Amino acid sequence: MVRKIVILFICLFVFWVFLEVNNAWIQTTRYTIKSKKIPKGFDGLKIVQISDLQDATFGKKQEKLMNKIKKAEPDLVVITGDLVDSNRYDLANSRDLIEKLVAYTDVFFVLGNHEAAINQVDEITETLSSLGxxxxxxxxxxxxxxxxxISILGVDDPLMAGEQQPEKAMGQMVQEALSSVPQGSYTILLSHRPELMAVYVENEVDLVFSGHAHGGQIRLPGLGGLIAPGQGWFPRYTSGEHQEGKTTMIISRGLGNSLFPYRIFNRPEIIAVTLKTI
Structure with a gap:
């Protein structure tokens, strides 16, 4: 009987460690994007993407996350939405990271669905802008x-458009952002929603950074993500590099969680992209 209890506790401990590792052990995934449209002056430019922090904490005042970002040596950092979580809004927690980032490099941000879902968009955007x-x-x-x-574009989450269909809203927002882009410029779009890939392809955006899907939350080895908002079960766009037409999309699995508290076979992720001229 005692042996069975000991084995049970060992199994529970191992399972707890597994859950903690999946939630706290940050992974850096690296990509190289090659294009003739990338000017020689931007050859070797390093971009780090973070997404879906959801008010999660990595070390005291986000030091663990910041150290991971610094190791990638970015020339700029892009944040593709859901910096905060609408279920436990704590902008001060995210501000700890932002203050460190802007002291280190240029930072670009777009809204996610969680920013759009709470009545604090002005507070969030004004705070971030005031920090640089x-x-x-x-x-x-x-x-x-x-x-x-080169041009960096950013669009709101479609929730900001109210009841309008997401595809239509996104199309209008992307075209608005493109309206000030010089002809022939290499375009990098920050957009929270990967499931709207067809819109980005239609508008011939060169490179898209996206998030939102949390890697499918639970990843099945050999199969990929289990479920994602806007895509349902066994979604197509949850992580990695996707190429369609003239458009390449990089999807971050994100860093935090929202309604479901654990990531399974799905470590928190930052993305490091290097641009190369060919």
Whole structure:
């Protein structure tokens, strides 16, 4: 009897460790994106993406997460929404990370569905802007190096458009952001929603950073994500690199959780992308 109890406790302990590792052990996933459209001045540009922090904490004042980001040596950081969680809104927790990021490099941010779901969008965007974050709301910013330009675009989450269909709303927002982009410029779009890939392809965006799907929350080895908002069971767009037409989309599995508290076979992730001219 005692032996069975000991074995049970060992099994429970191992399972607890497994859950903790899946929630706290940050993984860096690296990609190299090659294109003739990337100007030589931007050859080797390093971009780190973080997504879906959902008010999660990684070390005291986010030091563990910040150290992981620094190891990737980014030239800029992009945040693709859900910095906060609408179920436990705590902007101060996210601010700890933002203050460290803006002191280190340029930071770009777009809204996710959790920012859109709470009545605090102005507070969030004004706070981030006051700290030095480039908050992109259906607009574009041109980055210049050696007299050459690439464009970083950012769009709101479709929830900001109210009852309008997500595809229609996203199409309008992407076109609004593209309206100020110089002809022929290499375009990098920050958009929270990966399931709207068809819209990005239709508008011939070069590179998209997205999140939202949490990697499918529970990942089945060899099969991928189990379920994702807006896609249902066994979703197509949960992580990794996707190529359709002229568009490449990188999907982050994200860092935090919302309604379901654990990530299974699905470690928190930051993305590190290097641009290469060919």
């Amino acid at each position: 974050v480039h908050v992109l709301r259906n607009q574009a910013i041109q980055l210049k190096r050696d007299h050459q330009v």
